[in-house]
Amino acid sequence: MQVENTHPRCFLGLLSCLFLAGLYVGSLYVWRSSSPRDHPSVIKRRCASVLLVSAVSPAVVKTWMHWADVKVDVSVWELMGLRMDGLVAASILPLLLTIVFYLGPLVHSAMDNPKGFTGEMQCALAHFHHVIEERRLGKESMSVILLVAGMQFLYTTVFGAFTAFIFIRTGHVVGPVLCHSFCNSQGLPDISSALQHPQSSALLFLYLLGGLLFLVLLFPLTDQYFYGPIPICSLAPLPASVC
Structure with missing residues (x-):
């Protein structure tokens, strides 16, 4: 062949x-x-x-x-992650995994914010294309805008890789959407603030624990067992054994 x-x-x-x-x-x-x-x-x-x-x-x-x-043998909707098989697990487990990562920041928020977790829901992440608006409104100098945008771009790049991983592993788009919404509400973990907190030792332990649990649970909570057969669209040639 x-x-x-x-x-x-x-x-x-x-x-x-x-x-x-x-x-x-x-x-x-x-x-x-x-x-x-x-x-x-x-x-x-x-x-x-x-x-x-x-x-x-x-x-x-x-x-x-x-x-x-x-x-392929599936619809374009299934390839894009819109399918029913494993939908419940795809709506819960990736979001749970993300919440585990934010264990430290969530406890930190609950300790300092009178409104608890809901007070943090007013925060949102910016992206590089927001530089245009920040510059147009003259809020900061260009160097400050670029520095902030660079940090946010780095964060969103890592986050994009994570959500792509979730999509590939689960075959569902609902997980990335929910994780994106949650991360937008939380923003970057504020480790510098945790270092200055009266309960810094406990908070830093929870920050570290959340990160370790995230790594431990990353593959188990995204195992195909929970999500059923995943539609695959491959550009690789078929192996010679099937010819």
């Missing part, structure tokens, strides 16, 4: 992913407004943009599968 070269298809797949990412971020800036991004009118417009891009995404995936000649 002549093995088909998969490099063009992989390249086309990469371009499709970049196109979707660019389309998502670009859709947030099609609305011209002098208001900050947390203004209600801006939020409504951005929600409309995100919903539109989300509606277009399946068509982009389907088009890529057609151009790359990728044939």
Whole structure:
């Protein structure tokens, strides 16, 4: 059998992913407004943009599968993580894993915030594309904006790898969505504040314990046993034994 070269298809797949990412971020800036991004009118417009891009995404995936000649036995919805098999586990276990990682910050929040955990839900993460808005509003100097954005970009890159891992291991999109929402509500663990806390020893122990438990539970809680057969879309050629 002549093995088909998969490099063009992989390249086309990469371009499709970049196109979707660019389309998502670009859709947030099609609305011209002098208001900050947390203004209600801006939020409504951005929600409309995100919903539109989300509606277009399946068509982009389907088009890529057609151009790359990728044939699978499941629907495009299942490939994108929208399936019923293992849905309950996919809605609980990845989020539980993320909460375990935030054990220290959650206890820290409960100790210092009169409103408990809900007070922390007002925080959100920024991304590199927010540099444009911060600069336009003149809130900080460019060096400070870039430093903050760089740290946030590093954090969101690591987080993106984690959610991609969750998606690949579970075959569900609900886990990454819930983990993303939770992490956005919590932000970066504030270790510097924990070091200055009156109960610093206990808090640092919980920070460390949460991280260790996360590593121990990472693979067990994402085991395929909980989620059923995972739809796979592979560009690799079939082994010679099946020919």
